[in-house]
Amino acid sequence: QRYHLGAADLVIDIGCNDGTLLHGFKRHGIQTLGVDPAANLAQLTSDMGIERYTGFFNATTAKHIVSEWGQASLITATNTFPHIPDLQDFIAGINTALTPGGVFVIEMHYLVDLLEQGAFDTIYHEHVSYWALTPIVHLFGQHGMQVVHAERLPLHHGQLRVSVQRQGEGKVQPSVERMLDMERLQGIGQFQTYVQFALKTQQIKQDLHRTIATLREQGKRVVGYGAPAKGNTLLSFLEIGPEILAYIADRSPLKQGLYTPGMHIPVVPPDRLLADRPDYVLLLAWNFADEILEQQADYRRCGGQFIIPVPEVRILS
Secondary structure (H helix, E strand, C coil): CCCCCCCCCEEEEECCCCCHHHHHHHCCCCEEEEEECCHHHHHHHHHCCCEEEECCCCHHHHHHHHHHHCCEEEEEEECCHHHCCCHHHHHHHHHHHEEEEEEEEEEEEEHHHHHHHCCHHHCCCCCCCCECHHHHHHHHHCCCEEEEEEEEECCCCCEEEEEEEECCCCCCCHHHHHHHHHHHHHCCCCHHHHHHHHHHHHHHHHHHHHHHHHHHHCCCCEEEECCCHHHHHHHHHHCCCCCCCCCEECCCCCCCCCECCCCCCEEECCHHHHHHCCCEEEECCHHHHHHHHHHCHHHHHCCCEEEECCCCCEEEC
16 A cells, blocks of 8 residues: 555565465555565465465576566565675665666664663574664765655564665655664664673573573473574573573474574474473563563463563563
């Protein structure tokens, strides 16, 4: 609705995964194309009738995409931007694939939220960049493009959604300057801001070790829940292995029966919690706390309690 898309428009989703986002556009009669290098997921989009280019998006592949499908009125990249090693080449591809007057919408974790929450576990090898609006404005300005809209989203532990158009093709909304002013006040460009973040991270490590050690001294059993990539960062930095967490429960069948990388903690199905009834569960996927606590209502009714590690260590009964 915001960009008045219709049946004549093409939407390209870069990093389309299983095609969930594009399915929403397709239901409204809009042309769709998914771009993703994961060949094992191609069948999922095919089953929904969504066309797919299997490969990475860059300046070279953008030309091939345009020659076969044409330029897009809207290009989206949801939690893809921080994974891209060569952003200059990527944006050159966006310029090629975007129709005149078209919009590029990117969504990613927001550096301000990361710093405020002490979300150090978001920092891991797959993320090659971490974003606030200020550097985004500078980056796209180098390519003759401008940010026309910016908003914060309460997803994961805080997301930033930015809309970009070529300079002169769109009206810059007041939301952009408001966010830039806020970032200046938050000290995004100040070194001391990141020193404080490091100190906060060390404090979480000390508090969590102290909490778990106290519980174990009392004879309590502690296991984990959630095996996301961020969880492995947390486990490795906190130096928590199978001698502390006997296992980690996770809903994904793809992870069950395997071990976490680095610390080698076995991953089991969530029903193990009810069968085994450990006293405490360290919630590694803490950014989905509300959802997981609701899913584990039966375990909690049996007396099980959850330890939330970030942004501060606390126990929920």
